[in-house]
Amino acid sequence: AFWPLAAIFAAALLVVGRRMVRQMTEPLQAMEQAAERMAEGRYEADIPVRSDDEIGRLAEAFNQMADAIAKEDERKREFLANVSHELRTPLSYMKGYSEALLAGLAKTKEEEKAYLRLIHRETERMERLVRDLLDLARLEGQSVPLERAPVAFAQVIEDVIATYEPIAAQKRIELACELDYDIIVNGDADRLEQVVRNLLDNAIRYTPEGGVVTVRLSRLSEAEGELVVQDTGKGIPKDQLPFLGQRFFRVDRARTRKEGGTGLGLAIVKQIVSLHDGVIWFDSDLGRGMTVFVRLPLVREEE
Structure with a gap:
């Protein structure tokens, strides 16, 4: 009677052990795959959290980290898109009016001065934009401490x-x-x-x-x-x-x-x-x- 019971007990232990190992390894494998995707610039991660132990808490922390990185990446992309958009307008004006001057399209001195004034205005706008961007970056990074x-x-x-x-x-x-x-x-x-x-x-x-x-x-x-x-x-x-x-x-x-x-x-x-x-x-x-x-x-x- 002992050996059949021992075999049943061993089989039960094996099933439970496999389940526990799977419960531990699945989130770890998912984290490994997510880390590889993040290295390629894809920050989505949905690691299953199936327990409240160290592995479960690690999976939850990994999800939170991935979410934070994704948001920061989106914020940077949006910021760069905004900067590009803001610079595109003055650059297109400057390019257009300078090409017009080079092509001799300005028929009078007054027209030439008007074109130059527009180029100067857009140059000043770009200068303000770059200055404000640098200022904001320094303030946000606290690289310029306050002189209190x-x-x-x-x-x-x-x-x-x-x-x-x-x-x-x-x-x-x-x-x-x-x-x-x-x-x-x-x-x-x-x-x-x-x-x-x-x-x-x-x-x-x-x-x-x-x-x-x-x-x-x-x-x-x-x-x-x-x-x-x-x-x-x-x-x-x-x-x-x-x-x-x-x-x-x-x-x-x-x-x-x-x-x-x-x-x-x-x-x-x-x-x-x-x-x-x-x-x-x-x-x-x-x-x-x-x-x-x-x-x-x-x-x-x-x-």
Whole structure:
């Protein structure tokens, strides 16, 4: 009686053992195959997770890693596509007008000057785009550390407003400001100036003649201050607000290109604000202008 029972027990152990080995090896084989596909640039992975042990957790982690790599790859592809698209327009203008000049198609000196002005305009646009791209890459990679020091933020804002007053006057736009001069931010003065410049530049650019741009700096608490930049431009629809600050996002692509925007200004602003441990958000309705809110931590008096 012993040997038949032993044979049955051994057979059962063999079946269970094979099942356990298969349960362990199948995910490992799937991971090996997925790793080979990833080496070829295909990042999809759907490793079966059939247990809650080390193998199961490894398979789950592998799936998460593959998903993260796939998303990053898609983000890079989208970024490169956007850069190519943004560069294509000024390059085509420059090529077309330079060929026209070389072919002698400009009949008068005035036409030649007009072509040269267009080439110069597109060159400046490319220069701004490349500069903004490099700036954003440095900020995102934190390769340029912030030079933190106590900054009188109101003075920074006032200096920026002074540089924009002639532009606003030319468009007959009123620049109004309400600034709390006691607000001190522990930050990088140059980067904070860049935030104000980008926000003010956008506000003036999209505000029609006779409009108003208002800049307010106020203290919300001992620990937090708020910068508000408000314009009376055409605004944007509510459903577009979540996309503000994404690279190359424009509500009106054709109009923004004509006005010289690169679609990167708000992305740079968001990155700088984030590096200062602050937050930024937007409020707008189509036809009633845009309001940008920036909240930053302040230097406390006891500090």
